[in-house]
Amino acid sequence: xxxxxxxxxxxxxxxxxxxxxxxxxxxxxxxxxxxxxxxxxxxxxxxxxxxxxxxxxxxxxxxxxxxxxxxxxxxxxxxxxxxxxxxxxxxxxxxxxxxxxxxxxxxxxxxxxxxxxxxxxxxxxxxxxxxxxxxxxxxxxxxxxxxxxxxxxxxxxxxxxxxxxxxxxxxxxxxxxxxxxxxxxxxxxxxxxxxxxxxxxxxxxxxxxxxxxxxxxxxxxxxxxxxxxxxxxxxxxxxxxxxxxxxxxxxxxxxxxxxxxxxxxxxxxxxxxxxxxxxxxxxxxxxxxxxxxxxxxxxxxxxxxxxxxxxxxxxxxxxxxxxxxxxxxxxxxxxxxxxxxxxxxxxxxxxxxxxxxxxxxxxxxxxxxxxxxxxxxxxxxxxxxxxxxxxxxxxxxxxxxxxxxxxxxxxxxxxxxxxxxxxxxxxxxxxxxxxxxxxxxxxxxxxxxxxxxxxxxxxxxxxxxxxxxxxxxxxxxxxxxxxxxxxxxxxxxxxxxxxxxxxxxxxxxxxxxxxxxxxxxxxxxxxxxxxxxxxxxxxxxxxxxxxxxxxxxxxxxxxxxxxxxx
Amino acid sequence: xxxxxxxxxxxxxxxxxxxxxxxxxxxxxxxxxxxxxxxxxxxxxxxxxxxxxxxxxxxxxxxxxxxxxxxxxxxxxxxxxxxxxxxxxxxxxxxxxxxxxxxxxxxxxxxxxxxxxxxxxxxxxxxxxxxxxxxxxxxxxxxxxxxxxxxxxxxxxxxxxxxxxxxxxxxxxxxxxxxxxxxxxxxxxxxxxxxxxxxxxxxxxxxxxxxxxxxxxxxxxxxxxxxxxxxxxxxxxxxxxxxxxxxxxxxxxxxxxxxxxxxxxxxxxxxxxxxxxxxxxxxxxxxxxxxxxxxxxxxxxxxxxxxxxxxxxxxxxxxxxxxxxxxxxxxxxxxxxxxxxxxxxxxxxxxxxxxxxxxxxxxxxxxxxxxx
Ligand SMILES: [Cu+2]
Ligand SMILES: [Cu+2]
Numbered sequence: 001x002x003x004x005x006x007x008x009x010x011x012x013x014x015x016x017x018x019x020x021x022x023x024x025x026x027x028x029x030x031x032x033x034x035x036x037x038x039x040x041x042x043x044x045x046x047x048x049x050x051x052x053x054x055x056x057x058x059x060x061x062x063x064x065x066x067x068x069x070x071x072x073x074x075x076x077x078x079x080x081x082x083x084x085x086x087x088x089x090x091x092x093x094x095x096x097x098x099x100x101x102x103x104x105x106x107x108x109x110x111x112x113x114x115x116x117x118x119x120x121x122x123x124x125x126x127x128x129x130x131x132x133x134x135x136x137x138x139x140x141x142x143x144x145x146x147x148x149x150x151x152x153x154x155x156x157x158x159x160x161x162x163x164x165x166x167x168x169x170x171x172x173x174x175x176x177x178x179x180x181x182x183x184x185x186x187x188x189x190x191x192x193x194x195x196x197x198x199x200x201x202x203x204x205x206x207x208x209x210x211x212x213x214x215x216x217x218x219x220x221x222x223x224x225x226x227x228x229x230x231x232x233x234x235x236x237x238x239x240x241x242x243x244x245x246x247x248x249x250x251x252x253x254x255x256x257x258x259x260x261x262x263x264x265x266x267x268x269x270x271x272x273x274x275x276x277x278x279x280x281x282x283x284x285x286x287x288x289x290x291x292x293x294x295x296x297x298x299x300x301x302x303x304x305x306x307x308x309x310x311x312x313x314x315x316x317x318x319x320x321x322x323x324x325x326x327x328x329x330x331x332x333x334x335x336x337x338x339x340x341x342x343x344x345x346x347x348x349x350x351x352x353x354x355x356x357x358x359x360x361x362x363x364x365x366x367x368x369x370x371x372x373x374x375x376x377x378x379x380x381x382x383x384x385x386x387x388x389x390x391x392x393x394x395x396x397x398x399x400x401x402x403x404x405x406x407x408x409x410x411x412x413x414x415x416x417x418x419x420x421x422x423x424x425x426x427x428x429x430x431x432x433x434x435x436x437x438x439x440x441x442x443x444x445x446x447x448x449x450x451x452x453x454x455x456x457x458x459x460x461x462x463x464x465x466x467x468x469x470x471x472x473x474x475x476x477x478x479x480x481x482x483x484x485x486x487x488x489x490x491x492x493x494x495x496x497x498x499x500x501x502x503x504x505x506x507x508x509x510x511x512x513x514x515x516x517x518x519x520x521x522x523x524x525x526x527x528x529x530x531x532x533x534x535x536x537x538x539x540x541x542x543x544x545x546x547x548x549x550x551x552x553x554x555x556x557x558x559x560x561x562x563x564x565x566x
Numbered sequence: 567x568x569x570x571x572x573x574x575x576x577x578x579x580x581x582x583x584x585x586x587x588x589x590x591x592x593x594x595x596x597x598x599x600x601x602x603x604x605x606x607x608x609x610x611x612x613x614x615x616x617x618x619x620x621x622x623x624x625x626x627x628x629x630x631x632x633x634x635x636x637x638x639x640x641x642x643x644x645x646x647x648x649x650x651x652x653x654x655x656x657x658x659x660x661x662x663x664x665x666x667x668x669x670x671x672x673x674x675x676x677x678x679x680x681x682x683x684x685x686x687x688x689x690x691x692x693x694x695x696x697x698x699x700x701x702x703x704x705x706x707x708x709x710x711x712x713x714x715x716x717x718x719x720x721x722x723x724x725x726x727x728x729x730x731x732x733x734x735x736x737x738x739x740x741x742x743x744x745x746x747x748x749x750x751x752x753x754x755x756x757x758x759x760x761x762x763x764x765x766x767x768x769x770x771x772x773x774x775x776x777x778x779x780x781x782x783x784x785x786x787x788x789x790x791x792x793x794x795x796x797x798x799x800x801x802x803x804x805x806x807x808x809x810x811x812x813x814x815x816x817x818x819x820x821x822x823x824x825x826x827x828x829x830x831x832x833x834x835x836x837x838x839x840x841x842x843x844x845x846x847x848x849x850x851x852x853x854x855x856x857x858x859x860x861x862x863x864x865x866x867x868x869x870x871x872x873x874x875x876x877x878x879x880x881x882x883x884x885x886x887x888x889x890x891x892x893x894x895x896x897x898x899x900x901x902x903x904x905x906x907x908x909x910x911x912x913x914x915x916x917x918x919x920x921x922x923x924x925x926x927x928x929x930x931x932x933x934x935x936x937x938x
Contacts, residue, residue, distance in 0.1 A: 076770045149767050155741060156724040156768060161890050244742025250725060251740060284630070285638050290645045293654075315727065316738045317745045320676050324669055331661040335654050342653040345619060348626035350642030355631060363623065370619050374612040381664055382672030383597075384605050387590075387734040390727060390765040454589045454605075456731025458765040461773035465761065543635040565644060 018423065022523040033120035036521065038127050039106030040421060043414070045130065046098045050407075053089035054483065056082050061445075061479040064472045067464050076462040080147040081162070083460060087150030088168065092175050093134055095402055096264065098410045099271035100217070101126070101182045104210045107417060108186060110514040110521060111204050113195040113530045118188040122181050129178035136171030140164030149460065151261070154242035154253040158234045166235060169228045176225040179267075183217030186210055197532040201292060204512045204535050205281075208295040209274020212302040216263045216270075220306070224260035227253065251316055258309035266305040268402055270298055272409025273340055276365050279412055280344045282510040283359035284351030285538040287565060290343040297336030304333045314385050323382060330380040337373050341366065352538070356508060357431035361412025364439045365405055372400030375450065393453025396446045404442055411438075411489065418493060419503030423520040425548075426496035434492055437485030444478025504549020511535040515550075537565055594760060594781070595733035595749040600671045602734075608664065675735070678748035682716035685709070689719065689726035689739045689764065690894035692771025693817055702795035703899065705817070707762055707779045709751055710787040716748040722894055727766035730779055738766055751781040770830065771820050798903050806903065807910025808917065808925040814900065814908050815923045821893065825920035831893055832886050835920070838912050841870035852885035860884070874909050 019036045022028075029037055059082050063070045074082070105123065109116050117123050140146055144163025148156060157165060190211045194203070203211075230241050231253070240246025242253040281288040288294065310318060310326030344366060353359065375397045378384050388394060419425055452471045457464060464472070506515040512535040517525055540557035541550040586592040589609065593602050632638075685707070686697040697703045709715045719728060721739035728747060729736040737747040759778035768775065782790060801809045815822075821831035840846035840857050847858040860866045860873065867873040876883060878900065881893035900908070911918065917927050 076773065080767075080769065080772075147769065153725060153767070159724065160769065161892070244740070249742070251743075285632075286642055287640070287644050289643065290650050292645065293650045315736050317740055317743060320673060323672065323676075327669060327672075328665055331665050332658075334661050335658050338657040339650065339654050341619065343650065345622055345626070346643070346646075346649075348623065348630060350639060351626070351630045352632045352636070352638045353627055353630050354634070355627070363627065366623060367620065370616055374615055377608050377612065377661065377664060378605065380661075381604065381608060381668035383601050383668045383675060383734075384608065385668075386672070386675060386736050387601055387605070387731070389736055390729070451589065455586070456591050456729075456761065456763070458729060458763045458773075460767040463773040465776070538638055539640050541638070545635070565640065 017522055018518060018520040019523045020423070020520055031124070033116070033124055034523065035105050035109050035116050035120065035123060036421075038123050039102055039104075042097060042102040042105060042127060042130070043421075045127075045134070046094055046102050049089055049093040049134065050098075053086055053094055054486065056086035056089065058479060058483055060086055061476040063462070064464070065476050067466055067469060077147060079462040080460075081145045084147050084149050085141075085145070088137070088146075088172070090402075091150055091264070091268075092172050093130075093137070095268045095406050095410075096175075096179055097130060097182070098407070099275065099413065100186065100210055100213055100267075101130070101178075103275070103410065103413045103417060104186065104271065105182075106421060107514055108189060108207065108210055109193070110517065110525050111207055111512050112189070112193050112198070113513045113526055113532065114189070114193040115524045115526070117185050118192055119185050122185050126178040126181035126185070129174050129181065133171045133173075133175035133178060136167050136174060140167035140171060143167060151257060152228070152231060152253075153257075154231060154234070154248070154250045155244065157231055158243050166232055169232050173225050173228050176221045176228075179217050180221045183214035183221070186214040187218065190214075195529055195532055201295065202532065202534065203295075205277035205288065205291065205294055205298075206271075206274035206512075208298045209270045209277070212298040213267050213270045213274075216267050216302050216305060220260045220263040220267075223256060224264075227256040227260070230256075251313070251318065254313050254316060255309070258312045259306075262309040262312065263302075263305040265398075265401070266301055268406040269409075270301060272365070272406045272413075273298065275409045275413040275416070276344060276362050277340075278510075278512070279358050279362035279416055280347050280366075281536050282416070282508050282538075283356050283362065284348055284353045285509050285541070286347055286351030286353075287534075287536040287538070288343070289346040289349070290339075291536070293339050294343050297339045300336040301333060304329065304336070308333060311380060311385075314382060315389050327380055327382050327385075331377075334373065334376065334380075337369075341370060341373070354508070355432075357426075357428050357435060358412050358416040358508065360432050360435040361408055361415060364435060365408050365412060368400050368404030368408060368439075368442065371447075372397060372405055375400065388453060390459055391453035392449040392457045392459055395459050396449035396453060399446045399449070404446070408438075408442075414493075416508065417514070418496070419507045420514055420519045420521065422497060422500075423503050423518075424496045424500030425503045425507060426492050426500055430488060430492040434485050434488035437488060438482055439485075441478050441480070441482030441485055445475050445482055446478070448475040448478065501548065504544075504547040506541070506550040507548065509538060509541045509543070509550035511538055511541075534565070539565075591731045592753075592760075593732070593734070594753045595730075595735065595751050597675055597749050598732070598734045600674070604664075604667060604671065611660065611664075675748075676746075678716040678746050679714045682714040682748055683710060684716045684718055687717045687719040687728065687739070688722060688899070689728070689775075690722040691724065691768055691892070692764070692775040692820060693894075694728075694762070694764075694775070694777050695899055698791055698794070700791055700795050702791055704794055706759070706777045708787060708790055708794075709779065709781055710784045711781045712750070712752055712784065714748055714750045716746055719745050719747065724768050725766045726764050726768050726775070729763045729765040730760055731763070732760040733779075736765060751779075753781060774820070798901070798907075803906075806907045807914055808927070810904065810907035811911030812918065812923045812925060814904055815911060817896075818908075819923060823920075824915060824918060824923060831889060834912055834915060838870075838915065841873055850887045852887055852889075855884075871909055874912065875905055878905060878908065 019034055063074050063079050141164060146164045146168050147160060147162045148165060190207060233239055234241050234243060238246060240248040242248040242250050244250060277288060277294055308326055308330045310322055311330040314323050378388055379397060415431055448471050452468055457468045503519040505518050513530055516530055539560040540552050542553040542556060544551045590602055590605060593599060688695045694705060695703055696707050719739045721741045723741060726739040727736060728739060733749045735747050735749050737745050739745060759780045762777045762779050764772060764775035798810055821829050823829050823833040824835060826833045826835040836846055840849060841861055843858055848856050850856050861870055879895060879897045881895055882891045885891060917925060919926055
């Protein structure tokens with residue numbers, strides 16, 4: 001069972017029916033229980049939110065071109081709303097749901113050879129919760145918006161006079177439930193629906209990552225939900241919980257908030273790491289190196305993530321003993337991360353690397369994540385963090401991790417599974433060019449910000465001293481480059497829907513189960529439950545010129561069966 | 567093991583000059599002396615790992631790239647326990663050492679010496695107030711060189727954070743708590759003054775909540791202190807409103823305009839007439855009472871001055887209609903003479919530039935006073 005079983009059923013183009021054409025009409029989508037359709041709807045919703053969050057980012061960057069007011073009409077208050085919206089949208093509406101709920105939903109059951117997730121109705125329910133959460137954000141905007149920062153720090157958030165604070169808190173509360181439901185669904189799915197033969201250590205690494213993420217989602221998100229409700233209660237009926245003028249404690253809020261939000265960082269990055277494990281291995285056509293270390297490091301990260309929240313509060317006045325412990329544990333997160341990077345790197349060694357668009361994204365991820373991870377050392381170290389905390393250095397660091405890594409991983413995954421989702425191939429030339437433009441723009445934007453921050457430029461500043469201007473200008477230009485890269489990506493993917501070549505079942509040469517059903521998959525994924533081999537063994541695959549995809553070659557498979565890998 | 571490492575750290579660190587180094591601003595405190603080498607040592611670790619990884623990545627991609635249709639090789643290792651353990655353990659050792667040095671230095675940063683010179687700091691939206699042992703107050707921070715200075719800080723509304731980049735110090739100000747920050751600034755020469763920023767988001771004026779830090783030699787500092795504690799006393803009563811008024815108004819300016827535009831607080835234009843039973847005296851407060859019903863003999867405020875004085879010291883007690891409870895109290899910060907100056911300015915508002923608050927009439931030549 002270590003090789004791909006050439007005799008297993010392959011539902012190649014034998015069936016013209018696929019999940020997109022299976023039923024038609026608006027209601028067939030709105031009421032669908034098909035995980036693939038839900039995944040696609042999530043993806044569309046997330047990408048629209050990404051566009052909106054991106055527009056706010058560009059507004060923020062443009063406003064920062066000069067000290068003082070740059071865009072007519074954008075006062076400090078308007079600017080404060082811009083960066084708050086940018087942060088809140090990107091975190092709660094985009095990055096957190098992007099990989100698990102959008103890509104995960106589409107891919108996870110197919111990777112398991114299952115027909116759907118364990119609870120399809122709950123799955124649809126969590127999508128509608130997402131929509132409700134997004135709707136509350138819009139309501140909040142209509143009621144005057146909010147300027148609290150995405151972190152909602154008290155007592156500012158309980159006293160600010162902007163009118164939309166309570167609706168947006170409800171919105172995030174609801175989004176939290178959407179996230180919890182998705183997490184529960186995936187935990188049960190992975191436990192219960194693995195096919196015979198797929199032991200824990202035979203799961204594709206993406207599933208390990210999604211599984212670890214789901215556990216964090218289920219355990220950490222309720223804390224956020226309760227905290228936000230406490231803020232609502234404090235604002236509406238003036239019970240002193242966090243506001244010191246009513247006997248509350250603002251630092252308590254920070255503890256509660258980061259108890260969720262630090263693990264949330266891993267809700268964002270872990271699934272992206274899972275995608276990268278797939279991308280590197282599939283596009284290098286090389287067995288992943290150190291499977292067990294990678295799988296277990298996901299779990300290690302999930303556990304550590306609950307123990308480091310205090311590193312956001314080194315300057316908040318918490319006791320030196322706590323600071324010490326939090327600093328020490330924060331460093332420990334470096335270890336599983338380093339293990340992953342080195343194992344990915346070794347996976348390239350003696351590989352069969354195809355420089356496809358997804359591979360370019362995977363390589364970008366490795367570079368950006370390395371920078372993001374290494375600069376985490378400056379911030380976990382107590383004495384240097386005192387200088388860097390709440391400056392642009394932190395902004396740069398978390399953009400390298402959350403955007404350069406989590407989002408780039410997501411976009412890479414989107415390119416990887418796009419042929420499977422849509423049945424169409426995009427232009428790889430365009431896709432790769434866009435990836436490179438984004439990579440360059442990203443570094444111009446954010447590397448500059450490391451420098452700004454180290455030189456003392458505080459974050460969340462509408463106005464700044466003239467000595468920082470040069471670097472702000474460079475950073476803004478970078479953001480325009482990056483934006484043009486994203487527009488090119490959008491064009492590349494959308495145009496493929498109309499003019500793209502038909503995708504083969506296995507266009508990249510992947511070994512996991514989703515590459516064995518047609519592109520796009522039929523409504524119920526597999527007619528017969530497929531049998532499971534080692535999804536990282538690529539030896540039986542052969543490039544087939546006529547279908548422009550990889551096929552299982554029986555001769556190679558037989559040869560591989562005689563020489564098990566170990 | 568730690569001692570030689572420390573020398574190594576120091577050697578790798580870039581030279582610190584008053585102009586600042588490649589990555590960091592000028593190092594102007596004792597704390598910067600220990601933070602900077604650490605920062606550069608970590609930088610070097612990052613460079614080594616980053617370029618190592620990048621080189622391997624590029625090399626592998628170039629070397630093991632295949633074209634479509636080429637047969638796959640499969641001779642790469644699947645796992646290698648010693649190798650994998652080593653890249654868990656080596657980073658672990660490195661970060662433990664970094665942690666330890668950072669931690670030791672942090673203990674020093676967070677423990678102010680007993681003999682430190684104490685300055686009381688109050689932050690409120692969106693101003694800093696520094697109060698010295700002799701009662702003098704200032705909006706910029708002045709500190710003596712060559713001795714430890716402790717800031718004892720509190721916030722009176724929301725979170726703020728005191729950050730002096732050149733000193734590498736930062737600490738949150740939390741309403742309802744005191745927090746400390748200390749440093750010893752030695753440099754009185756080149757880089758004065760240093761920036762002081764608020765780095766905890768606090769709303770509209772967050773980014774303008776920055777001031778300067780002036781490091782003075784001890785004699786100069788002592789002289790400044792005396793002068794600063796007396797500047798208001800030295801001004802004769804009749805010159806108070808145009809000499810001291812605008813300087814104090816600088817602290818009200820972000821919320822109160824003079825030209826009638828609504829800000830976070832009501833404009834001072836027309837205020838004098840409102841409180842004197844003239845035009846606007848029937849405007850309502852949040853609770854429905856009017857100026858006329860509150861001010862006058864036998865009413866809550868016997869005189870308009872009483873009302874104005876109370877508005878400055880207890881801003882929440884009457885809320886002007888249409889405004890929130892956003893004004894910080896100036897109790898303990900403005901004495902009676904200062905309040906006289908402000909009230910005098912409100913009375914003679916026509917004599918001041920409605921945009922900048924500058925006195926427009928020719929002021930009689932007067933001894934120079936400073937209030938920064
Ligand atoms: Cu964190
Ligand atoms: Cu602030």
